[in-house]
Amino acid sequence: MSDLKNTNSDLIFELEDKPPFHHAIVAAITHLLAIFVPMITPALIVGASLQLSTETITYLVSMVMIASGIGTWLQVNRYGCVGSGLLSIQSVNFSFVTVMIAIGSSMRQDGIDEDLILSSLLGVSFVGAFLVVGSSFILPYLRRIVTPTVTGVVVLMIGLSLIKVGIIDFGGGMAAKSSGTFGNYENIGLGLLVLIVVIGFNCCRNPLLRMGGIAIGLMVGYITALFLGMVDFSKLQNVPLVTIPAPFKYGFSFSFHNFLVVGTIYLLSVLESVGNITATAMVSNRPIEGEEYQSRLKGGVLADGIVSVIASALGSLPLTNFAQNNGVIQMTGVASRHVGRVIAVILVILGLFPAIGRFFTTIPSPVLGGAMTLMFSMIAIAGIRIIISNGFRRRETLIVATSLGLGLGVSYSPEIFQVLPPSLYVLVENPICAGGLTAIIMSILLPQDYRQEELLRASFNDTEQVDAPMIQPHHE
Template structure:
């Protein structure tokens, strides 16, 4: 099958272009602003939920940044079979947050010390990451399973799921909900201001202004929020000056039950990684079928697994390719993987100096929501483009519609399948997993037409199918 490649003409810097340093720095900072809070939030959430000490929680946050930097470096440089060679940014996988909290809470109720809880969670994460490494080697043999339609559905579900996160932040976040200030004029006003600034700069003809649109929007929003008294600097207190990575700092403990639960999430994260890498390839004007695509896919998933091995050893929650950056690529027009090298270096430095990294957590939720709501919607659009690239015949329409219905349905009410055993429920409570698994199953079960077996084409109408 011939490679399918898309050229939107919207990119300022292509994959192999090397922007001038100051433009590369603007692009790097823009990506960092988009991912920094989601990067450190999982460790903060897990640490708070499990009642971990400030020292342990701070260490988890610092290691998340360092591991993300190492992982990003591997992805963008593509050493041999390792890495996608795309502007793929690695960050902490949110899918593991609820699992880690559930497992850790059970251990805590059994009377385990916090360091033993952390060593067990990280030990399970370390071993489970090898499942992703193994999965990367069989991806080329799954072309019948992971088609552009399936990948597109996953990317679409990722975007739609993230929109919920963005719009909640837009209204003030969960803290505002608890305080009764969610959706007030102040939060909505700041969110709208950031959104309008980002849109305005994205419409500029100047490449530099367009690249810095998201960063400028966040900076403007932060300044306004600071004037309104919305910025909380308490997270910057009582932090160590420097954090030195220590492999297996809290020891290494393994629990088979916890491994079975975490292992399932790891395998599902492979599907999410496939969707993320496919979206990155598309917005970078690279093929989403053929040998080049398969090599990037296998390399990207392999890097995902190896990076999670490194992350768990250092003391970070598992990592994955971040979907948020696909929206940044589309908004800024910068797909150069060389920008990723700068991002990786900055992340490692920020991880060594936690006070710098923690500063980004002071960005108010409405400021983030104003930019992220638009970026996450762009990810959903990328998913739609991937689906269309494979043709939207009757068969693909049924697959997409059913997957979208069940995936979004689960996001509206995750308890709809609660009657299922826990081993199955964990597979379908996540909208991305529910939609992705539905797409895979239908793709395998629904018969292909004669034309479909010969390759994907343009969008076909029902009249075309009847004529065949």
């Protein structure tokens, strides 16, 4: 395959560019504003669902930030074969939330105490992460399966799935749905204000204003929310000043039955990671085929596995490449991996001093939704561009259409496949997994008909030769 490179000319800072410090800070803060709440939300959801103590939940959130900082540093610096060398931000994999809650709730019903529940969840996460490490070494042998069409479908499904999250926040979030205020004038107006500000600044020719468009939009929305009385500062109460990481703080225990479920999700997360890395490469104006791409893919997935090993040992949920930052890259025009170093340092600091990080949780949902809805749509568009880059013939049309139909169908009615055994149902209830697995299966079952392509090409060439004299200008 030849190297395909995105000819995107909208980047202000390319991958290897070193932005001035103030530009790097603005870009880093923009990324953090976009990803911080989704980054810590899984730990909050799991903690609340399993009825963990406030102290435990606070520790889990801090470890998420520290592990994300370590993972981001590994990804952007690329030590040897570890890391993608792209502006890849590490964060909690949402795919594990449902599984962790299901396993933990079952243990809670059996009367098992909090520490043992966490030691079991983190224990299987620790061992399962080595599956991702191992899978990174076989990726080069899967080139005929993990094609641009397959990865494009995964990126497209990631974007489309995240749009639902963004639009719910746009209307006020899940809390607003519970209170009956979802979609009221205040929430919609606040979301639209942020959306308009982000679009307006993104159209500016001034690089600094364009880079800060998302951050400015969020700040304008936050200040407006303050005047409207929509900011809740109660989340800042009873937060410890400093949190010190303690490896295996809750002990270590292992269940092979739980490992089968968690391990399966880990393997599926590899497909999601491949899609995210491909999207990051495309929006960063790097090849999405060829040796460089395969090297980045292997390094990125390997880093995912190593970081999840570290995260599970510290007390964090498993991590993966975060899709949200691809939308930020497109909106800001900053793809410099050196910005990732600034992000990594800030994340570790936020983890050590949880009060600083907790402040970000006071941002109202409509403010976040106004920016995220646009960014998540950008991710879906990146997926479409990846699909088109491989050509869009009949075979690719069938793969994309079927994968999109089943993937979106599952997102509308997740219970449709509930008749399947639980181990299989876990695989297909997630729209990204359902769409990605469909694309892989169809890519295998519908092999490329090279002979037919050659006949079509020959027929086209013959037609050109026959028609050529007819379009030549007449000279006397």
